[in-house]
Amino acid sequence: MHAQARLPVDLHCHSVFSDGLLTPAELAERAHANGVRLWSLTDHDEIAGLKPAREHARALGMRFVDGVEISVTWAGQTVHIVGLGIDPDNETLRDGLRDMRAGRQTRARAMSERLAALGFENAYEGALPFAGNPELISRTHFARFLVQQGHCADLGEAFRRYLGEGKPAFVPTRWASLAQAVDWILQAGGKAVIAHPGRYEFDDTRYHALYTQFLELGGIGIEVLTGSHSPREYGLYAQVARSYGFQVSCGSDFHGPGEGLIDLGGLPPLPSGLTPVWQEWL
Secondary structure (H helix, E strand, O other), rough: HHHOOOOOOOOOOOOOOOOOOHHHHHHHHHHHHHOOOEEEEOOOOOOHHHHHHHHHHHHOEEEEEEEEEEEEEEEEEEEEEEEEEEOOOHHHHHHHHHHHHHHHHHHHHHHHHHHHHHHHHHHHHHHHHHOHHHHHHOHHHHHHHHHHHHHHHHHHHHHHHHHHOOOOOOOOOOOOOOHHHHHHHHHHEEEEEEEEEHHOOOOHHHHHHHHHHHHHHHOOEEEEOOOOHHHHHHHHHHHHHHHOEEEEEEEEOOOOOOOOOOOOOOOOOOOOOOOOOOOOOO
């Protein structure tokens, strides 16, 4: 029985308003069916899905936390910062996210040109139907296009061969600064959390700099349990949280059925000796 236990909290997933496959209503239904009691929608640089997500979650009897995942450029890499418990009507946050989305359009056009040079014509037009929100067309949408056309077997291959950092169709961009992202979240009354720290390619010195700067800016937590981490990394980042005094968050990072490693509500229990960022909401 214990081996089948699941954490009834999922504070990181994506809808059609960014790069997910399901609507907020469909996500709410799936989370509820999978035993989630406390749920957050955290679309990339977009908060338009929060109202329907909140309404459906409450209708199903789940507690809902307004969230967002903000793209940040730090030390030459893209880092994601999740904001939880935000006020979606906060003007500072809304203005900042609007500027971010404008940058995504420019990047998408440049990626399409690089894919065309590799022999994949009309990639922008091909990726667009996968994007519920044209303002947020992203690498994931281009990856789905490459899979649909038979150029790649799955999303992982599309990123490994073409769209990952340093690959031929990757287009670097400057997102928000770490200070901006944390400030927007704090201005909106939320808690700032470093998403899936295991995904970044930093050495120990850079990780230490990231954690300390984030804490100095007012950041409060890191994700420990996430669909982007292996079970070994659960333990590693639990120890990071203890060492730096971080609160911890968790989330499947669910994008759609058949994508990713973990379904909504599929996370194991939290390791011991940690302070959940969600304790006031559950």
